[in-house]
Amino acid sequence: MDKDKPLIGIIGGTGQMGQWFKRFFESKGYKVVIASRKTSISIQECASKCDIVIVSVPIDITVKTIKEIGPLIKEDGLFMDLTSIKKEPVEAMLKYSKCAVIGTHPVFGPSVKTINNQTVVLCPARPKKWLEFVKDIFEKNGAIVKVTTPEKHDKMMSIIQGLTHFSTICVAHALKKLGVDVEESMQYTSPIYKLRMDMVGRLLNQNPALYADIAMLNSENKRSIEEYIKSTRELIGIIKRKDRDDFITFFKEGSNFLGDFKKEATEYSDYVIEQLVKKGRLR
Amino acid sequence: MDKDKPLIGIIGGTGQMGQWFKRFFESKGYKVVIASRKTSISIQECASKCDIVIVSVPIDITVKTIKEIGPLIKEDGLFMDLTSIKKEPVEAMLKYSKCAVIGTHPVFGPSVKTINNQTVVLCPARPKKWLEFVKDIFEKNGAIVKVTTPEKHDKMMSIIQGLTHFSTICVAHALKKLGVDVEESMQYTSPIYKLRMDMVGRLLNQNPALYADIAMLNSENKRSIEEYIKSTRELIGIIKRKDRDDFITFFKEGSNFLGDFKKEATEYSDYVIEQLVKKGRLR
Numbered sequence: 263m264d265k266d267k268p269l270i271g272i273i274g275g276t277g278q279m280g281q282w283f284k285r286f287f288e289s290k291g292y293k294v295v296i297a298s299r300k301t302s303i304s305i306q307e308c309a310s311k312c313d314i315v316i317v318s319v320p321i322d323i324t325v326k327t328i329k330e331i332g333p334l335i336k337e338d339g340l341f342m343d344l345t346s347i348k349k350e351p352v353e354a355m356l357k358y359s360k361c362a363v364i365g366t367h368p369v370f371g372p373s374v375k376t377i378n379n380q381t382v383v384l385c386p387a388r389p390k391k392w393l394e395f396v397k398d399i400f401e402k403n404g405a406i407v408k409v410t411t412p413e414k415h416d417k418m419m420s421i422i423q424g425l426t427h428f429s430t431i432c433v434a435h436a437l438k439k440l441g442v443d444v445e446e447s448m449q450y451t452s453p454i455y456k457l458r459m460d461m462v463g464r465l466l467n468q469n470p471a472l473y474a475d476i477a478m479l480n481s482e483n484k485r486s487i488e489e490y491i492k493s494t495r496e497l498i499g500i501i502k503r504k505d506r507d508d509f510i511t512f513f514k515e516g517s518n519f520l521g522d523f524k525k526e527a528t529e530y531s532d533y534v535i536e537q538l539v540k541k542g543r544l545r
Numbered sequence: 546m547d548k549d550k551p552l553i554g555i556i557g558g559t560g561q562m563g564q565w566f567k568r569f570f571e572s573k574g575y576k577v578v579i580a581s582r583k584t585s586i587s588i589q590e591c592a593s594k595c596d597i598v599i600v601s602v603p604i605d606i607t608v609k610t611i612k613e614i615g616p617l618i619k620e621d622g623l624f625m626d627l628t629s630i631k632k633e634p635v636e637a638m639l640k641y642s643k644c645a646v647i648g649t650h651p652v653f654g655p656s657v658k659t660i661n662n663q664t665v666v667l668c669p670a671r672p673k674k675w676l677e678f679v680k681d682i683f684e685k686n687g688a689i690v691k692v693t694t695p696e697k698h699d700k701m702m703s704i705i706q707g708l709t710h711f712s713t714i715c716v717a718h719a720l721k722k723l724g725v726d727v728e729e730s731m732q733y734t735s736p737i738y739k740l741r742m743d744m745v746g747r748l749l750n751q752n753p754a755l756y757a758d759i760a761m762l763n764s765e766n767k768r769s770i771e772e773y774i775k776s777t778r779e780l781i782g783i784i785k786r787k788d789r790d791d792f793i794t795f796f797k798e799g800s801n802f803l804g805d806f807k808k809e810a811t812e813y814s815d816y817v818i819e820q821l822v823k824k825g826r827l828r
Contacts, residue, residue, distance in 0.1 A: 418725075432780055438799055449664075449691050450702070451705045463806050466803050467811050478789065484781075519717065523746050534740070539662050
Protein backbone atom coordinates (compact mmCIF):
# COMPACT_ATOMS: atom_id res chain seq x y z
CA MET A 263 0.00 0.00 0.00
CA ASP A 264 1.20 3.47 -0.92
CA LYS A 265 0.50 5.54 2.21
CA ASP A 266 0.14 8.69 0.14
CA LYS A 267 -2.44 7.12 -2.09
CA PRO A 268 -4.49 4.71 -0.01
CA LEU A 269 -7.59 3.17 -1.55
CA ILE A 270 -10.70 4.71 0.00
CA GLY A 271 -13.96 2.81 0.50
CA ILE A 272 -17.21 4.56 1.37
CA ILE A 273 -19.93 2.38 2.87
CA GLY A 274 -23.24 4.04 2.11
CA GLY A 275 -21.53 5.85 -0.73
CA THR A 276 -24.71 6.29 -2.71
CA GLY A 277 -26.16 8.69 -0.10
CA GLN A 278 -25.69 12.45 -0.32
CA MET A 279 -22.81 12.76 2.15
CA GLY A 280 -21.17 9.62 0.75
CA GLN A 281 -21.35 11.10 -2.74
CA TRP A 282 -19.97 14.39 -1.47
CA PHE A 283 -16.90 12.70 0.04
CA LYS A 284 -16.45 10.50 -3.05
CA ARG A 285 -16.21 13.66 -5.19
CA PHE A 286 -13.95 15.30 -2.61
CA PHE A 287 -11.41 12.45 -2.46
CA GLU A 288 -11.50 11.81 -6.21
CA SER A 289 -10.84 15.48 -6.92
CA LYS A 290 -7.69 15.14 -4.78
CA GLY A 291 -6.47 12.19 -6.85
CA TYR A 292 -7.62 9.26 -4.70
CA LYS A 293 -9.33 6.12 -5.92
CA VAL A 294 -12.69 5.67 -4.22
CA VAL A 295 -14.81 2.53 -4.05
CA ILE A 296 -18.41 2.93 -2.98
CA ALA A 297 -20.60 0.17 -1.59
CA SER A 298 -24.21 0.04 -0.47
CA ARG A 299 -27.23 -2.16 -0.95
CA LYS A 300 -27.47 -0.64 -4.43
CA THR A 301 -23.92 -1.46 -5.65
CA SER A 302 -22.59 -4.66 -7.23
CA ILE A 303 -19.67 -4.74 -4.75
CA SER A 304 -20.87 -5.77 -1.25
CA ILE A 305 -20.07 -3.70 1.82
CA GLN A 306 -18.04 -6.65 3.16
CA GLU A 307 -15.92 -6.84 0.02
CA CYS A 308 -15.38 -3.06 0.09
CA ALA A 309 -14.31 -3.17 3.77
CA SER A 310 -11.73 -5.93 3.28
CA LYS A 311 -10.27 -4.42 0.11
CA CYS A 312 -9.79 -0.74 1.03
CA ASP A 313 -7.11 1.00 3.13
CA ILE A 314 -9.49 3.61 4.52
CA VAL A 315 -13.06 2.52 5.20
CA ILE A 316 -15.59 5.29 5.82
CA VAL A 317 -19.08 4.51 7.13
CA SER A 318 -21.60 7.02 5.78
CA VAL A 319 -25.00 5.45 6.49
CA PRO A 320 -27.97 6.96 8.39
CA ILE A 321 -27.23 7.47 12.12
CA ASP A 322 -29.72 4.86 13.29
CA ILE A 323 -27.99 2.00 11.41
CA THR A 324 -24.40 3.18 11.90
CA VAL A 325 -23.49 0.91 14.85
CA LYS A 326 -25.09 -2.12 13.19
CA THR A 327 -23.10 -1.44 10.00
CA ILE A 328 -19.84 -0.97 11.95
CA LYS A 329 -20.41 -4.34 13.63
CA GLU A 330 -20.85 -6.04 10.27
CA ILE A 331 -17.76 -4.70 8.54
CA GLY A 332 -15.33 -3.83 11.39
CA PRO A 333 -13.76 -7.30 11.69
CA LEU A 334 -13.00 -7.35 7.94
CA ILE A 335 -10.81 -4.22 7.80
CA LYS A 336 -7.01 -4.71 7.47
CA GLU A 337 -5.09 -4.13 10.72
CA ASP A 338 -2.97 -1.37 9.16
CA GLY A 339 -6.06 0.25 7.67
CA LEU A 340 -8.21 3.12 8.97
CA PHE A 341 -11.84 3.03 10.05
CA MET A 342 -13.86 6.26 10.04
CA ASP A 343 -17.52 7.25 10.35
CA LEU A 344 -19.24 10.54 9.47
CA THR A 345 -22.14 10.69 11.93
CA SER A 346 -23.00 13.76 14.00
CA ILE A 347 -22.68 11.83 17.26
CA LYS A 348 -19.37 10.27 18.19
CA LYS A 349 -19.57 8.24 21.42
CA GLU A 350 -21.49 5.15 20.25
CA PRO A 351 -19.96 4.90 16.73
CA VAL A 352 -16.39 5.29 18.04
CA GLU A 353 -16.96 2.71 20.80
CA ALA A 354 -18.33 0.31 18.20
CA MET A 355 -15.43 0.92 15.80
CA LEU A 356 -12.92 0.25 18.61
CA LYS A 357 -14.77 -2.88 19.68
CA TYR A 358 -15.41 -4.50 16.29
CA SER A 359 -12.09 -3.78 14.54
CA LYS A 360 -8.33 -3.99 15.18
CA CYS A 361 -7.39 -1.24 12.72
CA ALA A 362 -6.91 2.48 13.35
CA VAL A 363 -10.05 4.40 14.35
CA ILE A 364 -10.76 8.09 13.81
CA GLY A 365 -14.35 9.16 14.44
CA THR A 366 -15.20 12.07 12.15
CA HIS A 367 -17.95 14.68 12.10
CA PRO A 368 -18.02 16.97 9.09
CA VAL A 369 -20.09 19.85 10.50
CA PHE A 370 -21.74 20.71 7.19
CA GLY A 371 -24.30 19.30 4.83
CA PRO A 372 -23.94 17.93 1.30
CA SER A 373 -25.10 21.27 -0.17
CA VAL A 374 -21.78 23.05 0.49
CA LYS A 375 -19.67 23.52 -2.62
CA THR A 376 -16.22 23.09 -1.07
CA ILE A 377 -14.75 22.17 2.30
CA ASN A 378 -13.08 25.60 2.53
CA ASN A 379 -13.98 27.31 5.84
CA GLN A 380 -16.04 24.31 6.94
CA THR A 381 -15.39 22.57 10.26
CA VAL A 382 -14.42 18.89 10.61
CA VAL A 383 -14.24 17.36 14.09
CA LEU A 384 -11.87 14.39 14.49
CA CYS A 385 -11.88 11.93 17.40
CA PRO A 386 -8.65 9.93 17.04
CA ALA A 387 -9.60 7.09 19.39
CA ARG A 388 -6.95 4.70 17.98
CA PRO A 389 -5.25 6.72 15.27
CA LYS A 390 -2.03 4.68 14.83
CA LYS A 391 -0.16 6.34 11.95
CA TRP A 392 -3.20 7.99 10.36
CA LEU A 393 -4.01 11.20 12.23
CA GLU A 394 -1.63 13.51 10.36
CA PHE A 395 -2.74 12.09 7.03
CA VAL A 396 -6.41 12.77 7.76
CA LYS A 397 -5.81 16.21 9.29
CA ASP A 398 -3.65 17.17 6.33
CA ILE A 399 -6.10 16.29 3.62
CA PHE A 400 -8.81 18.42 5.25
CA GLU A 401 -6.61 21.34 6.32
CA LYS A 402 -4.77 21.54 3.00
CA ASN A 403 -8.16 22.19 1.43
CA GLY A 404 -9.15 24.98 3.80
CA ALA A 405 -11.19 23.08 6.40
CA ILE A 406 -11.03 23.96 10.11
CA VAL A 407 -10.05 20.73 11.92
CA LYS A 408 -10.89 20.34 15.60
CA VAL A 409 -9.37 17.31 17.37
CA THR A 410 -11.18 16.13 20.51
CA THR A 411 -12.65 13.14 22.37
CA PRO A 412 -16.04 11.59 21.55
CA GLU A 413 -17.34 12.60 25.01
CA LYS A 414 -16.35 16.23 24.59
CA HIS A 415 -17.71 16.27 21.04
CA ASP A 416 -21.09 14.91 22.10
CA LYS A 417 -21.34 17.31 25.00
CA MET A 418 -20.58 20.27 22.72
CA MET A 419 -23.05 19.02 20.11
CA SER A 420 -25.76 18.69 22.77
CA ILE A 421 -25.52 22.48 23.00
CA ILE A 422 -24.75 23.37 19.40
CA GLN A 423 -27.36 21.07 17.94
CA GLY A 424 -29.42 19.75 20.86
CA LEU A 425 -30.22 22.92 22.74
CA THR A 426 -30.27 25.53 19.98
CA HIS A 427 -32.27 23.38 17.55
CA PHE A 428 -34.70 22.53 20.32
CA SER A 429 -35.43 26.14 21.27
CA THR A 430 -35.78 27.15 17.62
CA ILE A 431 -38.13 24.30 16.63
CA CYS A 432 -40.30 25.22 19.64
CA VAL A 433 -40.43 28.89 18.60
CA ALA A 434 -41.89 27.85 15.22
CA HIS A 435 -44.37 25.51 16.93
CA ALA A 436 -45.52 28.24 19.34
CA LEU A 437 -45.93 30.73 16.47
CA LYS A 438 -48.24 28.26 14.80
CA LYS A 439 -50.32 27.76 17.95
CA LEU A 440 -50.53 31.52 18.46
CA GLY A 441 -51.50 32.00 14.80
CA VAL A 442 -48.92 34.75 14.28
CA ASP A 443 -48.45 35.88 10.69
CA VAL A 444 -44.67 35.92 10.48
CA GLU A 445 -44.53 37.98 7.28
CA GLU A 446 -46.76 40.57 8.96
CA SER A 447 -44.69 40.54 12.15
CA MET A 448 -41.66 41.49 10.06
CA GLN A 449 -43.30 44.88 9.41
CA TYR A 450 -43.28 45.77 13.08
CA THR A 451 -39.76 45.25 14.00
CA SER A 452 -36.09 45.87 14.37
CA PRO A 453 -33.48 44.15 12.19
CA ILE A 454 -32.45 41.71 14.91
CA TYR A 455 -35.89 40.05 15.06
CA LYS A 456 -35.88 39.71 11.27
CA LEU A 457 -32.51 38.00 11.49
CA ARG A 458 -33.79 35.70 14.25
CA MET A 459 -36.85 34.79 12.18
CA ASP A 460 -34.64 34.11 9.16
CA MET A 461 -32.76 31.59 11.28
CA VAL A 462 -36.00 29.99 12.49
CA GLY A 463 -37.24 29.73 8.90
CA ARG A 464 -33.91 28.33 7.72
CA LEU A 465 -33.88 25.54 10.30
CA LEU A 466 -37.49 24.56 9.70
CA ASN A 467 -36.65 24.34 5.98
CA GLN A 468 -34.42 21.31 6.66
CA ASN A 469 -35.12 17.59 6.67
CA PRO A 470 -37.23 16.69 9.76
CA ALA A 471 -35.95 13.09 9.89
CA LEU A 472 -32.33 14.23 10.15
CA TYR A 473 -33.25 16.59 12.97
CA ALA A 474 -35.16 13.80 14.72
CA ASP A 475 -32.02 11.63 14.65
CA ILE A 476 -29.75 14.44 15.81
CA ALA A 477 -32.15 15.17 18.70
CA MET A 478 -32.66 11.59 19.81
CA LEU A 479 -29.38 9.79 19.28
CA ASN A 480 -27.03 12.04 21.25
CA SER A 481 -27.47 10.84 24.81
CA GLU A 482 -26.15 14.17 26.17
CA ASN A 483 -29.08 16.09 24.68
CA LYS A 484 -31.56 15.24 27.39
CA ARG A 485 -29.47 16.88 30.10
CA SER A 486 -28.87 20.07 28.10
CA ILE A 487 -32.52 20.39 27.13
CA GLU A 488 -33.69 19.68 30.67
CA GLU A 489 -31.48 22.46 32.03
CA TYR A 490 -32.98 24.75 29.40
CA ILE A 491 -36.53 23.82 30.37
CA LYS A 492 -35.69 24.44 34.03
CA SER A 493 -34.48 27.92 33.04
CA THR A 494 -37.73 28.62 31.14
CA ARG A 495 -39.79 27.59 34.18
CA GLU A 496 -37.79 29.80 36.48
CA LEU A 497 -38.07 32.81 34.18
CA ILE A 498 -41.82 32.52 33.49
CA GLY A 499 -42.31 32.34 37.28
CA ILE A 500 -40.36 35.57 37.69
CA ILE A 501 -42.34 37.27 34.90
CA LYS A 502 -45.69 36.13 36.32
CA ARG A 503 -44.99 37.47 39.79
CA LYS A 504 -43.51 40.65 38.17
CA ASP A 505 -40.34 40.49 40.24
CA ARG A 506 -38.14 43.03 38.50
CA ASP A 507 -35.12 42.39 40.76
CA ASP A 508 -35.22 38.63 40.21
CA PHE A 509 -35.50 39.20 36.46
CA ILE A 510 -32.43 41.40 36.52
CA THR A 511 -30.53 38.79 38.59
CA PHE A 512 -31.55 36.01 36.18
CA PHE A 513 -30.52 38.11 33.16
CA LYS A 514 -27.19 39.03 34.73
CA GLU A 515 -26.32 35.42 35.52
CA GLY A 516 -26.34 34.64 31.79
CA SER A 517 -24.80 37.97 30.91
CA ASN A 518 -21.88 37.68 33.35
CA PHE A 519 -21.28 34.09 32.30
CA LEU A 520 -20.89 35.18 28.65
CA GLY A 521 -18.26 37.75 29.71
CA ASP A 522 -16.15 39.26 26.93
CA PHE A 523 -17.91 37.17 24.32
CA LYS A 524 -20.80 39.64 24.42
CA LYS A 525 -18.69 42.45 22.98
CA GLU A 526 -17.43 40.33 20.09
CA ALA A 527 -20.99 39.06 19.49
CA THR A 528 -22.36 42.61 19.37
CA GLU A 529 -19.70 43.70 16.88
CA TYR A 530 -20.34 40.77 14.53
CA SER A 531 -24.11 41.12 14.75
CA ASP A 532 -23.82 44.88 14.10
CA TYR A 533 -21.86 43.97 10.98
CA VAL A 534 -24.48 41.43 9.91
CA ILE A 535 -27.28 43.96 10.35
CA GLU A 536 -25.37 46.49 8.27
CA GLN A 537 -25.08 43.91 5.49
CA LEU A 538 -28.81 43.15 5.70
CA VAL A 539 -29.61 46.85 5.43
CA LYS A 540 -27.47 47.02 2.28
CA LYS A 541 -29.21 43.94 0.89
CA GLY A 542 -32.63 45.56 1.44
CA ARG A 543 -33.89 43.03 4.01
CA LEU A 544 -35.17 45.87 6.12
CA ARG A 545 -37.79 47.16 3.68
CA MET B 546 -50.08 77.95 15.92
CA ASP B 547 -48.28 77.32 12.63
CA LYS B 548 -49.26 73.75 11.77
CA ASP B 549 -46.03 73.22 9.86
CA LYS B 550 -43.91 74.30 12.78
CA PRO B 551 -45.66 73.22 15.98
CA LEU B 552 -43.80 73.61 19.25
CA ILE B 553 -42.72 70.20 20.52
CA GLY B 554 -42.44 69.33 24.21
CA ILE B 555 -40.68 66.20 25.42
CA ILE B 556 -41.55 65.07 28.94
CA GLY B 557 -38.58 63.07 30.22
CA GLY B 558 -36.46 64.83 27.66
CA THR B 559 -33.25 64.39 29.65
CA GLY B 560 -33.33 60.60 29.15
CA GLN B 561 -31.55 58.90 26.24
CA MET B 562 -34.59 58.45 23.98
CA GLY B 563 -35.88 61.93 24.86
CA GLN B 564 -32.51 63.40 23.91
CA TRP B 565 -32.49 61.40 20.68
CA PHE B 566 -35.89 62.81 19.62
CA LYS B 567 -34.92 66.32 20.71
CA ARG B 568 -31.93 66.15 18.33
CA PHE B 569 -34.10 64.60 15.62
CA PHE B 570 -36.80 67.29 15.70
CA GLU B 571 -34.34 70.14 16.10
CA SER B 572 -32.34 68.95 13.11
CA LYS B 573 -35.58 69.18 11.10
CA GLY B 574 -36.08 72.80 12.14
CA TYR B 575 -38.53 72.40 15.04
CA LYS B 576 -38.34 74.13 18.39
CA VAL B 577 -38.20 71.59 21.21
CA VAL B 578 -38.85 72.20 24.92
CA ILE B 579 -37.72 69.48 27.31
CA ALA B 580 -39.03 68.97 30.81
CA SER B 581 -38.17 66.53 33.57
CA ARG B 582 -37.44 66.61 37.27
CA LYS B 583 -34.05 68.05 36.33
CA THR B 584 -35.25 71.04 34.25
CA SER B 585 -36.28 74.52 35.40
CA ILE B 586 -39.53 74.26 33.40
CA SER B 587 -42.02 71.88 35.06
CA ILE B 588 -43.66 69.02 33.15
CA GLN B 589 -47.04 70.73 33.71
CA GLU B 590 -45.84 73.98 32.20
CA CYS B 591 -44.33 72.13 29.24
CA ALA B 592 -47.57 70.20 28.63
CA SER B 593 -49.78 73.29 28.60
CA LYS B 594 -47.44 75.35 26.43
CA CYS B 595 -46.57 72.93 23.59
CA ASP B 596 -48.54 71.84 20.50
CA ILE B 597 -47.14 68.31 20.50
CA VAL B 598 -46.46 66.72 23.87
CA ILE B 599 -44.37 63.55 23.85
CA VAL B 600 -44.03 61.40 26.97
CA SER B 601 -40.62 59.72 27.08
CA VAL B 602 -40.27 58.44 30.65
CA PRO B 603 -39.51 54.87 31.86
CA ILE B 604 -42.34 52.42 31.06
CA ASP B 605 -43.27 51.86 34.69
CA ILE B 606 -44.12 55.54 35.33
CA THR B 607 -45.62 56.29 31.90
CA VAL B 608 -49.31 55.98 32.87
CA LYS B 609 -48.80 58.00 36.05
CA THR B 610 -47.11 60.77 34.04
CA ILE B 611 -49.87 60.75 31.39
CA LYS B 612 -52.45 61.19 34.15
CA GLU B 613 -50.61 64.20 35.54
CA ILE B 614 -50.17 66.13 32.32
CA GLY B 615 -52.99 64.89 30.02
CA PRO B 616 -55.64 67.34 31.23
CA LEU B 617 -53.29 70.29 30.62
CA ILE B 618 -52.72 69.73 26.89
CA LYS B 619 -54.52 72.07 24.42
CA GLU B 620 -57.54 70.46 22.73
CA ASP B 621 -56.08 71.03 19.24
CA GLY B 622 -52.71 69.66 20.38
CA LEU B 623 -51.24 66.17 20.00
CA PHE B 624 -50.35 63.73 22.77
CA MET B 625 -47.79 60.96 22.04
CA ASP B 626 -45.79 58.45 24.06
CA LEU B 627 -42.74 56.41 23.05
CA THR B 628 -43.08 53.23 25.13
CA SER B 629 -42.68 49.73 23.73
CA ILE B 630 -46.17 48.74 24.90
CA LYS B 631 -49.17 50.57 23.56
CA LYS B 632 -52.43 49.39 25.18
CA GLU B 633 -52.16 50.94 28.65
CA PRO B 634 -50.45 54.21 27.61
CA VAL B 635 -52.92 54.83 24.76
CA GLU B 636 -55.91 54.10 27.01
CA ALA B 637 -54.52 56.52 29.57
CA MET B 638 -53.86 59.24 26.97
CA LEU B 639 -57.46 58.90 25.68
CA LYS B 640 -58.86 59.00 29.19
CA TYR B 641 -56.87 61.88 30.65
CA SER B 642 -56.83 64.29 27.69
CA LYS B 643 -59.18 65.78 25.11
CA CYS B 644 -56.51 66.41 22.48
CA ALA B 645 -55.39 64.17 19.59
CA VAL B 646 -53.68 60.91 20.62
CA ILE B 647 -51.14 58.90 18.61
CA GLY B 648 -49.37 56.15 20.54
CA THR B 649 -45.88 55.71 19.12
CA HIS B 650 -43.26 52.97 19.37
CA PRO B 651 -39.90 53.71 17.78
CA VAL B 652 -38.54 50.17 17.37
CA PHE B 653 -34.92 51.15 17.91
CA GLY B 654 -32.66 52.30 20.70
CA PRO B 655 -30.91 55.63 21.26
CA SER B 656 -27.66 54.25 19.81
CA VAL B 657 -28.84 54.43 16.18
CA LYS B 658 -27.37 57.31 14.23
CA THR B 659 -30.36 58.16 12.03
CA ILE B 660 -33.96 57.09 11.65
CA ASN B 661 -33.26 55.85 8.11
CA ASN B 662 -34.43 52.21 7.70
CA GLN B 663 -35.72 52.12 11.28
CA THR B 664 -39.29 51.12 12.09
CA VAL B 665 -41.80 53.37 13.88
CA VAL B 666 -45.19 51.92 14.87
CA LEU B 667 -48.05 54.43 15.17
CA CYS B 668 -51.38 53.80 16.93
CA PRO B 669 -53.63 56.73 15.91
CA ALA B 670 -56.27 56.21 18.59
CA ARG B 671 -57.67 59.78 18.24
CA PRO B 672 -55.51 61.32 15.55
CA LYS B 673 -57.72 64.31 14.57
CA LYS B 674 -55.69 66.27 12.00
CA TRP B 675 -52.29 64.97 13.06
CA LEU B 676 -51.70 61.53 11.52
CA GLU B 677 -50.34 62.70 8.15
CA PHE B 678 -48.06 65.21 9.84
CA VAL B 679 -46.51 62.55 12.10
CA LYS B 680 -46.25 59.91 9.35
CA ASP B 681 -44.63 62.45 7.05
CA ILE B 682 -41.91 63.59 9.36
CA PHE B 683 -40.78 60.00 9.95
CA GLU B 684 -41.20 58.73 6.38
CA LYS B 685 -39.55 61.78 4.79
CA ASN B 686 -36.47 60.84 6.80
CA GLY B 687 -36.38 57.21 5.69
CA ALA B 688 -38.23 55.50 8.55
CA ILE B 689 -40.59 52.58 7.94
CA VAL B 690 -43.95 53.58 9.46
CA LYS B 691 -46.44 50.89 10.45
CA VAL B 692 -49.94 52.08 11.44
CA THR B 693 -51.95 49.73 13.64
CA THR B 694 -54.06 49.39 16.81
CA PRO B 695 -52.60 49.16 20.33
CA GLU B 696 -54.02 45.63 20.69
CA LYS B 697 -52.40 44.38 17.48
CA HIS B 698 -49.14 46.12 18.36
CA ASP B 699 -48.95 44.51 21.79
CA LYS B 700 -49.81 41.07 20.41
CA MET B 701 -47.05 41.36 17.79
CA MET B 702 -44.57 42.65 20.37
CA SER B 703 -45.40 39.72 22.65
CA ILE B 704 -43.83 37.58 19.91
CA ILE B 705 -41.14 39.92 18.64
CA GLN B 706 -39.93 40.91 22.08
CA GLY B 707 -41.72 38.64 24.58
CA LEU B 708 -41.18 35.23 23.05
CA THR B 709 -37.88 35.64 21.24
CA HIS B 710 -36.19 37.52 24.10
CA PHE B 711 -37.48 34.91 26.55
CA SER B 712 -36.07 31.94 24.64
CA THR B 713 -32.75 33.70 24.12
CA ILE B 714 -32.28 34.80 27.75
CA CYS B 715 -33.01 31.19 28.80
CA VAL B 716 -30.40 29.81 26.37
CA ALA B 717 -27.74 31.97 28.05
CA HIS B 718 -28.93 30.89 31.50
CA ALA B 719 -28.83 27.19 30.57
CA LEU B 720 -25.32 27.57 29.10
CA LYS B 721 -24.20 28.95 32.43
CA LYS B 722 -25.75 26.07 34.39
CA LEU B 723 -24.20 23.55 31.99
CA GLY B 724 -20.83 25.31 32.28
CA VAL B 725 -20.35 25.42 28.51
CA ASP B 726 -17.38 27.45 27.31
CA VAL B 727 -19.02 29.40 24.49
CA GLU B 728 -15.73 30.50 22.92
CA GLU B 729 -14.65 26.86 22.82
CA SER B 730 -17.97 25.71 21.41
CA MET B 731 -17.43 28.08 18.48
CA GLN B 732 -14.53 25.86 17.37
CA TYR B 733 -16.81 22.89 16.83
CA THR B 734 -19.40 24.27 14.64
CA SER B 735 -21.13 25.46 11.56
CA PRO B 736 -21.61 29.16 10.75
CA ILE B 737 -25.27 29.15 11.73
CA TYR B 738 -24.54 28.28 15.37
CA LYS B 739 -21.95 31.06 15.50
CA LEU B 740 -24.54 33.48 14.19
CA ARG B 741 -27.07 32.25 16.78
CA MET B 742 -24.54 32.68 19.58
CA ASP B 743 -23.70 36.18 18.33
CA MET B 744 -27.38 37.02 18.72
CA VAL B 745 -27.50 35.51 22.22
CA GLY B 746 -24.39 37.49 23.20
CA ARG B 747 -25.81 40.67 21.67
CA LEU B 748 -29.07 40.48 23.63
CA LEU B 749 -27.36 39.67 26.93
CA ASN B 750 -25.16 42.72 26.36
CA GLN B 751 -28.19 45.03 26.79
CA ASN B 752 -29.67 46.73 29.84
CA PRO B 753 -31.36 44.09 32.09
CA ALA B 754 -33.81 46.60 33.60
CA LEU B 755 -35.17 47.55 30.17
CA TYR B 756 -35.66 43.88 29.32
CA ALA B 757 -37.40 43.31 32.66
CA ASP B 758 -39.90 46.08 31.83
CA ILE B 759 -40.45 44.83 28.29
CA ALA B 760 -41.07 41.31 29.63
CA MET B 761 -43.38 42.28 32.47
CA LEU B 762 -45.43 45.23 31.28
CA ASN B 763 -46.90 43.79 28.06
CA SER B 764 -49.88 41.82 29.31
CA GLU B 765 -49.89 39.69 26.11
CA ASN B 766 -46.47 38.21 26.91
CA LYS B 767 -47.69 35.63 29.38
CA ARG B 768 -49.88 33.92 26.81
CA SER B 769 -47.15 33.82 24.15
CA ILE B 770 -44.54 32.52 26.58
CA GLU B 771 -46.93 29.95 28.02
CA GLU B 772 -47.62 28.55 24.55
CA TYR B 773 -43.89 28.35 24.02
CA ILE B 774 -43.34 26.48 27.28
CA LYS B 775 -46.12 24.05 26.34
CA SER B 776 -44.29 23.41 23.07
CA THR B 777 -41.01 22.74 24.91
CA ARG B 778 -42.74 20.24 27.22
CA GLU B 779 -44.31 18.44 24.30
CA LEU B 780 -41.04 18.20 22.40
CA ILE B 781 -38.90 17.01 25.32
CA GLY B 782 -41.50 14.30 25.91
CA ILE B 783 -41.19 13.18 22.29
CA ILE B 784 -37.38 13.18 22.51
CA LYS B 785 -37.38 11.22 25.79
CA ARG B 786 -39.59 8.49 24.44
CA LYS B 787 -37.58 8.54 21.17
CA ASP B 788 -40.67 8.78 19.01
CA ARG B 789 -39.23 9.63 15.61
CA ASP B 790 -42.62 9.90 13.89
CA ASP B 791 -43.99 12.29 16.51
CA PHE B 792 -40.84 14.39 16.23
CA ILE B 793 -41.29 14.63 12.48
CA THR B 794 -44.96 15.59 12.91
CA PHE B 795 -44.06 18.25 15.49
CA PHE B 796 -41.32 19.65 13.23
CA LYS B 797 -43.61 19.69 10.19
CA GLU B 798 -46.35 21.58 12.05
CA GLY B 799 -43.98 24.53 12.50
CA SER B 800 -42.45 24.04 9.07
CA ASN B 801 -45.78 23.97 7.21
CA PHE B 802 -47.02 26.94 9.17
CA LEU B 803 -44.02 29.02 8.05
CA GLY B 804 -44.78 28.17 4.42
CA ASP B 805 -43.03 30.23 1.75
CA PHE B 806 -41.31 32.32 4.40
CA LYS B 807 -38.80 29.47 4.83
CA LYS B 808 -37.37 29.94 1.35
CA GLU B 809 -36.89 33.68 1.79
CA ALA B 810 -35.38 33.05 5.24
CA THR B 811 -32.92 30.53 3.83
CA GLU B 812 -31.83 32.92 1.08
CA TYR B 813 -31.22 35.80 3.47
CA SER B 814 -29.41 33.64 6.02
CA ASP B 815 -27.25 32.16 3.22
CA TYR B 816 -26.35 35.71 2.33
CA VAL B 817 -25.56 36.58 5.95
CA ILE B 818 -23.32 33.54 6.29
CA GLU B 819 -21.47 34.49 3.11
CA GLN B 820 -20.83 37.93 4.60
CA LEU B 821 -19.58 36.40 7.85
CA VAL B 822 -17.18 34.17 5.90
CA LYS B 823 -15.82 37.26 4.14
CA LYS B 824 -15.47 39.05 7.48
CA GLY B 825 -13.45 36.13 8.89
CA ARG B 826 -15.97 35.16 11.61
CA LEU B 827 -15.54 31.53 10.66
CA ARG B 828 -11.88 31.22 11.60
